[in-house]
Amino acid sequence: MTTQQSTTRVEQFMDDPIAFFGESLTQMHSIPRDELEELQRQAMAIRFDQHRQSIEMVRKLADRLRISELNDFNDVVPLLFSHTAFKSYPAVLIDNKRFDLMTAWLDKLTSHDLSAVDTDGCDGIDEWIDRLDAQTPLEVITSSGTTGTLSIIPKDKHGSREGMVLWKICLFQTFGKEPTDDELNPAVDVIWPNYASGKLGHLRIANMIKRGFTGGDERKFHALYPDAIDTDLMFLASKMRAAASRGELDRLVIDPALAARKDEFIAMQARQPEDLDRFFTTITDNLRGKRVFMIGAYNIMYDVASAGLQRGVKNVFAKDSAILTGGGLKGVALPDDYMDVIHEFLGVDRIQEGYGFSEQSAFHWGCSEGRYHVQPWVIPFVLDPETSEPLARSGRQTGRAAVYDVLLKAHWGGVISGDEVTVDWDLQCPCGQTSVAFERDIIRYSEKQGVEDDRITCAATHEVHNEAVNFMKAFES
Amino acid sequence: MNSAYTVPLFLRGELVTDNLVPFDVRTGGAQFDAPDMARYVDRLPLPTPMAMTDLNELAFDEILDVLEALGDALDFDRNTHLQEAYEAAMLANPLPGDMLKNSYQILRPLFSRTNVREIADSQVGLDYLNGWVPQQLSDGRELRVRAFGARVLHIPAGNGGLVSAVTILRSVITRCDTIIKAPSNDPLTAVAIARTLADVAPNHPITKHLVVGYWKGGDTAVEEKLYRPEHIEKIVAWGGFASVKHVTRYIQPGLELIALDPKRSATIIGRQAFDDDETMREVARCAAVDIGVANQEGCANARVIYVLSGTDPDGIANANKLGEMIYQELTGLPAFISTPPLHPSRELYEHVEASRMTDDWYRVIGGEHREGAVIVSQFDSAVDYSAMLSGRVANIVPVDSIDKVTDAVTSYTQTIGIYPESLKRALRDKLPLFGAQRLTTLGYACSVPLAAPQDAIEPMRRMCKWIVEEACDPDVVTPLWRLGEPAA
Numbered sequence: 001m002t003t004q005q006s007t008t009r010v011e012q013f014m015d016d017p018i019a020f021f022g023e024s025l026t027q028m029h030s031i032p033r034d035e036l037e038e039l040q041r042q043a044m045a046i047r048f049d050q051h052r053q054s055i056e057m058v059r060k061l062a063d064r065l066r067i068s069e070l071n072d073f074n075d076v077v078p079l080l081f082s083h084t085a086f087k088s089y090p091a092v093l094i095d096n097k098r099f100d101l102m103t104a105w106l107d108k109l110t111s112h113d114l115s116a117v118d119t120d121g122c123d124g125i126d127e128w129i130d131r132l133d134a135q136t137p138l139e140v141i142t143s144s145g146t147t148g149t150l151s152i153i154p155k156d157k158h159g160s161r162e163g164m165v166l167w168k169i170c171l172f173q174t175f176g177k178e179p180t181d182d183e184l185n186p187a188v189d190v191i192w193p194n195y196a197s198g199k200l201g202h203l204r205i206a207n208m209i210k211r212g213f214t215g216g217d218e219r220k221f222h223a224l225y226p227d228a229i230d231t232d233l234m235f236l237a238s239k240m241r242a243a244a245s246r247g248e249l250d251r252l253v254i255d256p257a258l259a260a261r262k263d264e265f266i267a268m269q270a271r272q273p274e275d276l277d278r279f280f281t282t283i284t285d286n287l288r289g290k291r292v293f294m295i296g297a298y299n300i301m302y303d304v305a306s307a308g309l310q311r312g313v314k315n316v317f318a319k320d321s322a323i324l325t326g327g328g329l330k331g332v333a334l335p336d337d338y339m340d341v342i343h344e345f346l347g348v349d350r351i352q353e354g355y356g357f358s359e360q361s362a363f364h365w366g367c368s369e370g371r372y373h374v375q376p377w378v379i380p381f382v383l384d385p386e387t388s389e390p391l392a393r394s395g396r397q398t399g400r401a402a403v404y405d406v407l408l409k410a411h412w413g414g415v416i417s418g419d420e421v422t423v424d425w426d427l428q429c430p431c432g433q434t435s436v437a438f439e440r441d442i443i444r445y446s447e448k449q450g451v452e453d454d455r456i457t458c459a460a461t462h463e464v465h466n467e468a469v470n471f472m473k474a475f476e477s
Numbered sequence: 478m479n480s481a482y483t484v485p486l487f488l489r490g491e492l493v494t495d496n497l498v499p500f501d502v503r504t505g506g507a508q509f510d511a512p513d514m515a516r517y518v519d520r521l522p523l524p525t526p527m528a529m530t531d532l533n534e535l536a537f538d539e540i541l542d543v544l545e546a547l548g549d550a551l552d553f554d555r556n557t558h559l560q561e562a563y564e565a566a567m568l569a570n571p572l573p574g575d576m577l578k579n580s581y582q583i584l585r586p587l588f589s590r591t592n593v594r595e596i597a598d599s600q601v602g603l604d605y606l607n608g609w610v611p612q613q614l615s616d617g618r619e620l621r622v623r624a625f626g627a628r629v630l631h632i633p634a635g636n637g638g639l640v641s642a643v644t645i646l647r648s649v650i651t652r653c654d655t656i657i658k659a660p661s662n663d664p665l666t667a668v669a670i671a672r673t674l675a676d677v678a679p680n681h682p683i684t685k686h687l688v689v690g691y692w693k694g695g696d697t698a699v700e701e702k703l704y705r706p707e708h709i710e711k712i713v714a715w716g717g718f719a720s721v722k723h724v725t726r727y728i729q730p731g732l733e734l735i736a737l738d739p740k741r742s743a744t745i746i747g748r749q750a751f752d753d754d755e756t757m758r759e760v761a762r763c764a765a766v767d768i769g770v771a772n773q774e775g776c777a778n779a780r781v782i783y784v785l786s787g788t789d790p791d792g793i794a795n796a797n798k799l800g801e802m803i804y805q806e807l808t809g810l811p812a813f814i815s816t817p818p819l820h821p822s823r824e825l826y827e828h829v830e831a832s833r834m835t836d837d838w839y840r841v842i843g844g845e846h847r848e849g850a851v852i853v854s855q856f857d858s859a860v861d862y863s864a865m866l867s868g869r870v871a872n873i874v875p876v877d878s879i880d881k882v883t884d885a886v887t888s889y890t891q892t893i894g895i896y897p898e899s900l901k902r903a904l905r906d907k908l909p910l911f912g913a914q915r916l917t918t919l920g921y922a923c924s925v926p927l928a929a930p931q932d933a934i935e936p937m938r939r940m941c942k943w944i945v946e947e948a949c950d951p952d953v954v955t956p957l958w959r960l961g962e963p964a965a
Contacts, residue, residue, distance in 0.1 A: 057834050084831035090838050092858045105835070149861050246741075246864045247889025247912065386823060 014043035014406045017377050018165055023184060025173040028376050029433035036435075037073075040379050043406040045070050048079075051412055054111035057085065058412050073379055074390045076404050080381075080414040085109070086151040086359070094235065095255075099128045102152075110154035110411050112137050123257055124232040125150070129199045138410065141204045142231060143358055150235055153359055156410035160205075164212030166362045166375075171293065171322040171352065175367070175433060187215025188322070189287055191222050191294035193279075193304045198229035213293050222282055224304070225275045227268050230261075280311055291318040294346070301325045302338045305345035315347030326354040326363065355438060359415040361407040364438065369430055371437035377407040380436055382423050385445060388416060398422040400445070401438065418444050482565045484511040484664040486690040487671040488520060490680060500661065500693060509565070509664060514692035514699045521688050522708035523628060523654050531682040532626055532652045537597075537607045540649060541590050546677040548588025551642075551670065553581045558672045562638070562665035569662045570635065571820045576771055579813040580638045584670075587642055587927070597650045599928045600937040606651070609946060617953035624941035626652030627710045630703070632694070632724065633667070634715040634737075635660030641667035643927060644713070645674075649683055651940045656688040656709065660716075664691050695723055706731030711940060713737065735939045737932050740776035740891035740914075741864070742767075742922055745882045746784040747900040751795045758802055760896055763920030765806035767894045768871045769815030769849070770923035777892045777915075777923045780866040781859045783882045785900075786875045788857050796875035797840055800853040804842045807849055807869055818868035821847035825870060828862040844870065857881060879903070886911040891932060894922040909933075 012020045021027040048070045051058045058079070062068065065078050089105040099119035107114040117135050122128050125142070132138045137156045172183040190213050197206050206223070214220035232255070243251065294317070296304070308314065323346060335341075342351065354363030355372040364372040374380045381402040382391045391397040401421040405413035422439040429437055484500075486493040496517075497510035523529065553559050559581050566577050586592060597603055601624050604610045609621035629648065633640040641663065648655040657667045667689045675684050692699045704712065704727035714724045715737045728734045744767060750760040767779035784799060786792040807815070832839035832852055839860065844850025849869030852860055857876045866872060876882060882904070885893065890912045895901040896919035905916050914933040915925075925931075949956070 060836075061834060082827035082831065084827045085834065088828075088831035088835040090854075090856070090858055091861045105837070242861075242864075247887040251887065 010039055010042045010046065013039045014047060014377065015409075017407060018162065018169070021376070023165075023169060024179055025169050026175055026178060028169075029175060029373055029435045031376060031434060033434055033436075036376055040377075040406065041071070041073065043377070044073070044076060044379060044404060047406050047408075047413065048076070050409075051111060055412055056108040073381070073393065073404075076379075076414055077381060077383070077388070077390045077402070079412075080388075080402050080404070080416045081359075081412060082416050083151060083359075083418065086153050087149045089149070089152075091149045091239070094125060097123065099131075102128065103132075106132075106140070106152060106154055110138065110156075112154070112156065112410060114138075124255070125235055126199055126231045129231070139204070140199075141358060142199055150231070151358075154411045159361060159408065159410055160208045161212075162407075163362055164208050167324075168212065170354075170363070170365045171324060175431065185215075186213065186291075186293075186322075187217070187220070188213055189220045189222060189290055189292045190214055191283070191287070191292050191317075193224045193294070193296045193300050195225045195227055195229045196221075196223035199231045203229055209293075209295070222279070222287070224279045225268075225272060227271075230265070232257075233261075233265060276307060280308060280313055283308070283316055284313055288316055289318055291321050293322045293324075295324045298325055298338065299334060301342045302334050305342045308345045309341065314345050317346055317348055319347070319349045321346070321348045323348055323351045324354055324363075325351060326356075326366075355442060357415070357417055357419075359411075359413075360403060360405050361413075366440070367429060367431040367433060367437065370440040371429055371431070372440070372442075373429070373431075373433045373435045373437045374403075376435060377405065379404040379406070380423060380438070382421060383416065385420065392425075394425045396422065396424045396426075401442075418446060420445055420448060480508045480510040481568050482509050482561070482665070484509050484565075484659060484691045485668060486512045486514070486517060486688075487668050487675075488517070488688055488690070489686070490675050490684045492672065492675075493517065500691065509569075509691075511664075511691040514690060514696070517690070518699045518702045521656055521690070521703055523686075526628070529626065529628070529652075529654060529686075532654065532686050535652060535682055537603065540652075540683070541593055543674075543678045543681060543683050544588045544593050544646070544649060545590055547670070547674050548585045550673045550677050551581075551584045551588065553578065553584075556669070556673060558669035559584075559638075559666075562663075562669035565665040566638075566663050569664060571662075571774060571818065572771060573812070573816045573819055575812045576814070576816070577638075580771070581666075584638060584642050587646060592927075593646070593650060596646070596928045596937075600647075600930075600935065601651060601941060605941075605943075616955075617950070619948040621946040621948075623944050623946075624651065624938070625944050626654065627940060627942045628654045628708065629656070629711045629713060629940055630709045631655065631657045632712065632714045632716065632720060633657065633660060635663035638663065638666040640715060642670060645670050645687070646927075647937050647940060648687070651937055653940055654686045656703075657690075658694070659689055659691040661691070661693075694720055700727065704732065710942070711735055713936065713940065733939075735934070735936055737934075737936065740932060741780055741887075741889050742777050742892040742894070743885040743890060744779040744782040744894045744919065744922070745885055745900065745904065746782060746799075746896045746919065748785045748787075749897050749900075750784065750799065751786060757799060758806075760919065761799060761802035762806045763896065764871075764894070765803050765810060766814070766920050767922040768803070769807050769810045769869050772815055772818045773867050773869045773871075775923060777925055779871060779894055779922055781863050781872045781874060781885060783874050783876055783885045785877075785879065785882070787877050788875050792875050792877075793855055796873055797853050800840065800842050800851045800873050803871070803873070804849075804851045807851070807871075808843065815849075815869060817846070817848035821868045822865065825862065825865045825867060828860070828865065829870060832860060859884070883908065883911055886913045888912040891915060892917060892922045892925075894919045 052062055061079055067079060070076050089102060093101050099122040103114050103117045103119055114136055117131060119128060119131060122131060129140055132140055137158065138154050139157045139160050140152055140154050142150045142152050168186060172186050173179045190209055192206055195203055197203060210218055210221045353366035356363040360378065362375050364374050366372050382397040382399040383389065383402050384391060385400040391399050398420065401417040401419045403415060420443050423436060425436065480499055483494055483497060493512050496513045498513045499508050499510055501508055550556060551559060563577055563581060567574060570577060597606060605622060605624040609623045612620045614620055631644045633644050644657060659667050671687050671689045674687065678684050706729065709732065711733045712724055713735045714721045721736050721738045724734060744764060746760060750757055764779060764782060770778060784796055786795040826847055829841055829844050829850055829852060833841040838855055840853045840855060842851045851871050851873060853873045854860065857874060859874050860872050863872055886908050892915045893908060893913045894917055895904065901916050908916065
């Protein structure tokens with residue numbers, strides 16, 4: 001039985017968890033497990049009902065599987081999307097600049113109505129995304145794929161604003177203490193060890209961070225490279241690698257609009273050593289001892305830290321700075337002491353680590369015990385890595401990570417990852433948080449399978465695909 | 478983990494099973510033992526090129542005798558070495574039992590006198606193999622050419638017993654000294670054939686010029702010592718991009734690479750297929766065989782199928798109908814040809830399921846139980862994950878004109894199965910420009926002839942050393958020292 005009052009409570013939980021938990025990290029991760037799971041179950045059922053109406057792909061999948069309502073957590077498992085759902089369009093649509101058809105494809109993946117979007121004369125991916133930004137509530141993010149295509153995830157502006165608030169809550173608050181005003185409204189210098197902007201993958205959040213963390217003063221945003229990364233160029237790189245793996249490089253046609261900008265791209269690359277020098281000069285001259293927010297994947301953090309140490313720059317920031325890293329080691333070999341190197345350069349008290357994937361609403365933050373605590377609006381699953389059947393929600397289980405994120409409104413929140421995780425369902429984490437947590441050791445299945453194997457068949461294999469992924473990741477992470 | 482079996486080192490007639498170290502295999506996680514090759518690598522190559530003499534002096538009839546006896550002994554029901562290899566392959570190979578067994582049952586006829594003679598004559602030339610072939614050049618000199626065996630290292634592919642058998646057959650015909658690096662997914666077949674050879678021809682030169690062993694591909698402790706011009710003259714490398722690529726670092730003057738590198742195959746079906754239901758059904762049956770044989774693990778299997786149905790609504794409807802028929806025929810194939818794959822690719826099916834949801838562009842037939850599937854593109858392009866197609870998943874691409882079917886062919890394309898014959902003739906001068914290497918009748922893609930070039934090269938001629946002996950009579954062939962002298 002659902003009373004009117006509890007419906008309202010569930011709705012606030014799923015639509016505005018920030019208010020529901022009083023903007024408090026401590027409250028988010030102190031709610032009793034039973035109470036939370038009941039809220040999650042109800043929220044899941046409601047969100048599914050909404051998305052079944054508003055997202056065509058969800059409706060079609062549910063109809064085909066004859067699923068009309070969700071009661072138990074495991075009911076949602078057959079409806080979880082793979083990463084492929086967000087790149088199922090034919091790549092030739094982009095080659096042919098059929099952004100009208102791309103929009104029609106994306107329309108079936110989002111709850112927002114894209115039928116009125118004008119793509120007339122649209123000349124490339126970046127321009128298309130600009131049109132979507134201007135004409136719809138969407139703020140899509142993209143990421144590279146292994147088949148010469150890009151994933152396009154229809155995030156929206158509401159979600160990105162909410163995401164930044166959630167980041168602030170997790171970054172600046174400490175579990176066990178109610179937030180202070182300063183923690184709720186920090187205005188800090190942002191160190192962004194990457195390209196200043198771009199529509200590709202995580203570059204998209206550069207603007208969100210710029211808006212969310214500097215208190216409106218854009219001069220407080222410091223990027224390693226001042227340029228934007230061009231998504232169309234990245235799409236070409238992705239296609240190049242895929243074409244190489246298929247023996248089709250001789251067929252690859254470079255869009256003339258892009259080819260005309262070749263010199264610009266080369267010049268940008270040539271400027272990078274200069275940019276790097278300027279970046280460190282800014283840090284030492286203007287930011288030494290200041291409280292900052294810096295975010296980057298492990299390998300980027302390590303590269304910047306080593307480059308800084310080589311220049312004699314260390315212990316640069318205020319001890320209470322907020323530093324966030326994560327993203328796995330992305331196939332790059334780092335020395336065992338990489339975290340020490342990062343620490344020495346930054347000179348801060350704590351470096352926070354997060355785990356997540358781009359389809360979700362937020363990271364899951366690492367706790368003092370090294371576990372990644374699942375955000376309360378996210379229902380985690382551990383699946384059999386091959387069959388995707390859910391493993392028991394008790395005891396210690398290792399398998400493929402999947403989540404259903406009830407907070408996501410613009411797109412379907414159920415996704416299966418490529419990561420092997422372990423969850424100890426019965427654990428009460430000594431850190432004090434009541435939430436379920438992923439154990440620290442997380443590895444991508446693709447990396448796990450790539451080692452210790454020299455299997456040969458005479459059909460073409462995917463080594464080159466992996467090379468392509470690494471190539472792309474070097475740019476976007 | 479306990480090792481499931483041992484891969485011995487077959488060392489010129491001697492069987493070595495000492496100093497075992499464990500190795501992992503991906504599928505099923507079985508582990509096997511093999512002698513630590515770092516301890517034996519010095520004994521693998523011939524001590525001196527002079528040791529080729531006995532092989533060189535072997536009469537071809539004797540080669541035929543030995544190979545025939547070998548073939549007779551390769552009877553799966555009686556040969557315990559083969560049975561052992563089959564048991565090992567069951568643990569290491571993605572193919573189901575019936576199919577693997579079939580790959581051993583087809584070995585015997587390979588070694589028949591008729592077959593061996595045909596391959597030897599068409600792929601090298603009996604005259605050149607067995608003696609000096611004279612020829613008079615226009616400048617008057619007499620030329621005599623003979624094909625000598627070389628010291629060759631082979632890195633065969635591991636899908637089924639055939640590749641190992643073909644490697645040994647080609648090596649014996651060309652009188653080569655042969656070292657075979659066994660593949661991890663079929664570690665015992667080459668050893669089994671070698672052991673059978675030792676049974677039927679103990680101490681014979683052919684037996685003494687054969688080494689088969691396993692080491693992990695890329696093991697520099699073994700490869701840096703062995704892959705040198707003083708030990709071997711040629712490397713025949715089959716297989717994936719990485720395995721061929723990593724061999725290239727050893728290639729230098731005096732050590733040549735014969736690459737049978739990664740290949741994919743395609744299919745082109747003409748308009749005539751849609752003439753009537755009966756024709757369509759027959760075409761579907763042939764296409765299903767090209768897709769399904771050995772569960773699409775091979776390079777010759779059909780993957781992307783271009784059909785000249787047209788892309789108007791009627792054309793798309795025809796393509797869909799053909800897709801349905803191909804799916805029915807595919808799933809109806811007998812188990813020794815094709816079955817649902819034991820290890821379907823999860824990554825591939827993630828893409829297939831995404832295509833199923835994208836029904837504006839793709840129609841997915843079957844695949845709900847990962848038994849194989851047919852994806853019919855509803856426009857004239859292949860799926861973007863076409864390079865992943867395996868485990869009997871094919872993509873039908875309707876096109877409007879013959880110009881568009883060249884999309885099927887790239888530099889990695891090996892076989893093109895074509896229907897009907899008239900279309901093949903119309904395309905045969907054009908497709909090779911883009912990379913196709915073998916054009917065959919639809920339904921025969923995986924029925925690969927051995928008495929023919931392979932991958933657009935002639936591997937057997939390349940395995941030989943082509944030696945020239947010349948005789949020049951100074952009165953006929955003007956010698957250099959007389960150039961410039963006044964004519965007599």
